[in-house]
Amino acid sequence: xxxxxxxxxxxxxxxxxxxxxxxxxxxxxxxxxxxxxxxxxxxxxxxxxxxxxxxxxxxxxxxxxxxxxxxxxxxxxxxxxxxxxxxxxxxxxxxxxxxxxxxxxxxxxxxxxxxxxxxxxxxxxxxxxxxxxxxxxxxxxxxxxxxxxxxxxxxxxxxxxxxxxxxx
Amino acid sequence: xxxxxxxxxxxxxxxxxxxxxxxxxxxxxxxxxxxxxxxxxxxxxxxxxxxxxxxxxxxxxxxxxxxxxxxxxxxxxxxxxxxxxxxxxxxxxxxxxxxxxxxxxxxxxxxxxxxxxxxxxxxxxxxxxxxxxxxxxxxxxxxxxxxxxxxxxxxxxxxxxxxxxxxx
DNA sequence: TTGGAATGTCAACAAAGCTGACGTATTGTA
DNA sequence: TACAATACGTCAGCTTTGTTGACATTCCAA
Numbered sequence: 001x002x003x004x005x006x007x008x009x010x011x012x013x014x015x016x017x018x019x020x021x022x023x024x025x026x027x028x029x030x031x032x033x034x035x036x037x038x039x040x041x042x043x044x045x046x047x048x049x050x051x052x053x054x055x056x057x058x059x060x061x062x063x064x065x066x067x068x069x070x071x072x073x074x075x076x077x078x079x080x081x082x083x084x085x086x087x088x089x090x091x092x093x094x095x096x097x098x099x100x101x102x103x104x105x106x107x108x109x110x111x112x113x114x115x116x117x118x119x120x121x122x123x124x125x126x127x128x129x130x131x132x133x134x135x136x137x138x139x140x141x142x143x144x145x146x147x148x149x150x151x152x153x154x155x156x157x158x159x160x161x162x163x164x165x166x167x168x
Numbered sequence: 169x170x171x172x173x174x175x176x177x178x179x180x181x182x183x184x185x186x187x188x189x190x191x192x193x194x195x196x197x198x199x200x201x202x203x204x205x206x207x208x209x210x211x212x213x214x215x216x217x218x219x220x221x222x223x224x225x226x227x228x229x230x231x232x233x234x235x236x237x238x239x240x241x242x243x244x245x246x247x248x249x250x251x252x253x254x255x256x257x258x259x260x261x262x263x264x265x266x267x268x269x270x271x272x273x274x275x276x277x278x279x280x281x282x283x284x285x286x287x288x289x290x291x292x293x294x295x296x297x298x299x300x301x302x303x304x305x306x307x308x309x310x311x312x313x314x315x316x317x318x319x320x321x322x323x324x325x326x327x328x329x330x331x332x333x334x335x336x
Numbered sequence: 337t338t339g340g341a342a343t344g345t346c347a348a349c350a351a352a353g354c355t356g357a358c359g360t361a362t363t364g365t366a
Numbered sequence: 367t368a369c370a371a372t373a374c375g376t377c378a379g380c381t382t383t384g385t386t387g388a389c390a391t392t393c394c395a396a
Contacts (some may be wrong), residue, residue, distance in 0.1 A: 016308040021294045023332050024313060025302065026202055029222070030328045031316035032333045033243060035196055035282070049382050054197070067344065075201060104343040106390045115378050133320035136311065138183040139354065143304065143311025145192060148199035150300035160198045164191050218353060237376065248353055250375065272362045272373040 038124035046117070051076075051084045059094060059108045060118045064104045073159050080162055085129055093117060121153075180259055190289065192315075206292035214285070219244075219252045227262060228286045229331055232275045234267070241327050261285060 014020070039053050058073050059065060069086070071078050085108070088094040093114035099105035110118060133141050152160060182188070207221050210244070226241055227233060235253070239246055256262040261282035267273035278286060301309050320328060 010376080012306065015309045016298055016301055018294060019336055020309070021297045021301065022290075022336070024288075024297055024309070025203075025293055025326060026331060027313050027316040028200070030347090031323045032196070032318040033324055035193075037321060039269045047381090051342085051383060071271055076383080077385065078344065079346085083383080087274060095185060099343095102343085102393070106344070122190075122193075125193055126186060128319065129189045129192055131182055132315050135182055135188065135318040136314040138180065139307070140311030140314040141183050141188070141192070143308030144315035145195050146304040146308040147300050147312035148195040149197040151296065151301040152202045153205060156198045156201055168187055168190070219352060223367080238373090243350085245354065247355085251352075254375090254376075267373095270363070270373080272360095275376065 010134065018080070034128065037142070038128055039121045042121055042124060048087075051080070052088060054086050055081065055088060056110065056114060056118050058163070059110055059142070060115070060122075061166065063108045063109050066099070068105070068106060070108065082111070088114070176302065202296060203293070206296055207289045208240075210289055210292060216255075220246070222284060223249065223252050223256060224261070224286050224289065226278045228283070228290075229277055231277050234273045234275060236273075238276065241331070243324070256282070294329060 002139055011024075022067065032089070035051060040050065043049060043053055058070055062069070067078065067081065071081055074081060084095060085096070091110055095108070095109045095111055096106045099107055099167055149157060149160070204218060208218065211221055214259060218260075222242055223238065226238055230237070235246065235249070237248055242249060253262060253264070257264055260279055263279050263282075264276045265277070266272045267275055304312070314328060317328070
């Protein structure tokens, strides 16, 4: 609603019209397909899914993380994550070790095979992202990140910032 | 790989480092959760899912569209879409009418109830998008859209552009 | 030392994607 | 005018990935 040309609105606010917002929403929807397309192809060959990719990604980023911590980052239930972790552990991509300080906890690491798959997946995803970044240029990239960060929930943004600023 | 400070790389390409790309990838992942969060809450109350939202959105945008056309926009199989459409038609949110020129086709429209749900969903999603746009500013928004468009597959981008430029 | 909180696992179910096969109506063409 | 192709719907069955509920183990604090 309310998308007639607004007479009182200065040029500076035209980017907030419902039409502009709709374009952003549709761009987000269609772009997310491209974002996941390349990893999805690789995963399908190995009969894994996106959930496996997400687990692998964040275990790679935070080696030794606990199941509980991974849970809150991924925003799924522990039962859902458990199924994925179990298959990754059975297949020798993830190692789960009982905590020393607290034996209830399991600390998660990627094995060599797990690191290899992580690299394959993130290489594919980065290639597309790199092409998009290159096509759009550095100023566009800065804006891209700004809008995405402003779109996150409060709690999610906290997870994002924590991981974002961790050294590789 | 290759993320040490690159001596031969001018300042102008620093936005293409693997670390910058990783941040973009993670931002995309976390932001998409926020992007869908508000509609998801509304849909859950009515025991619908994201698939219903997508169908409603694009039928709203292209009233009278055929099943086949919707299929190619959404990028799913007809069996998958059919399950969703059937429930929407049964619940009186979508009307399906036999084509006049080609009687094999079904033309899809939202009913008044369908339009009402569409408005509720898109209002919620636009509110968040508007807040993000406002926080980031017009230049950032332009960059946001540029990167997203560059991230799409060729075919997907065609769908996007076709719908994007259609009057509301 | 014992009972509650926290961590993680197993079982069962639901949403939404997929393939394959098939039926029906309609269209277009050889 | 036959016949192949198209558009749509449906049935059956499978996979992935989310959910709740129940339960075992471990830790910590009253």
